[in-house]
Amino acid sequence: MPPKPRIQIPVHVFVYSVGFLPCAGYAYYWYKNAPSEEEFEAELKKNYSHNIKTSQDKHVQMNAFLQNMRDPNSDQQKKMDEVLLGGRGQQKRLYAVDEKIYGTEEAAKLQKEAQQKAKKGKRKKKRKGKGSSAENVEGGILSSGATQSVAAVAVVGALAAGASFFLGGKRS
Numbered sequence: 001m002p003p004k005p006r007i008q009i010p011v012h013v014f015v016y017s018v019g020f021l022p023c024a025g026y027a028y029y030w031y032k033n034a035p036s037e038e039e040f041e042a043e044l045k046k047n048y049s050h051n052i053k054t055s056q057d058k059h060v061q062m063n064a065f066l067q068n069m070r071d072p073n074s075d076q077q078k079k080m081d082e083v084l085l086g087g088r089g090q091q092k093r094l095y096a097v098d099e100k101i102y103g104t105e106e107a108a109k110l111q112k113e114a115q116q117k118a119k120k121g122k123r124k125k126k127r128k129g130k131g132s133s134a135e136n137v138e139g140g141i142l143s144s145g146a147t148q149s150v151a152a153v154a155v156v157g158a159l160a161a162g163a164s165f166f167l168g169g170k171r172s
Contacts, residue, residue, distance in 0.1 A: 035043070045052065068076035101107040 065076065068074040069080065071077065101110070
């Protein structure tokens with residue numbers, strides 16, 4: 001039997017340590033050889049000057065937009081209110097108005113006739129709704145398609161239970 005080592009290191013600690021060593025070595029290398037702040041900024045300006053300029057312009061535009069949003073009387077605030085209202089900011093007439101009969105007795109008669117037609121339509125809908133619910137109660141709770149589905153599931157379950165019982169299968 002070999003002698004016990006004085007220091008025992010768990011395997012997972014050894015694996016993580018070996019995996020961490022290259023990362024630590026690269027971090028040390030970067031720390032010693034990294035460019036200074038001035039060199040890094042000069043390199044960024046050289047390679048990405050167009051991105052920096054557009055980013056600064058967008059920043060100025062966003063600040064102007066937010067300043068306009070704080071002012072309740074600005075044009076930008078009015079535009080945003082229109083967007084938030086979804087075009088419903090003003091009352092719009094959804095039907096044509098005949099200026100010849102507007103405000104006359106003839107217009108009042110036409111309005112009463114339209115209201116009576118609307119009431120008749122509501123009555124018919126109520127009658128249709130009652131008839132269809134009575135048919136549902138007489139026909140049963142489930143439709144024929146749903147009844148067939150329930151029956152099929154019951155048959156398959158019974159077959160599976162019977163097969164496992166007769167063939168000596170074990171429940172897992």
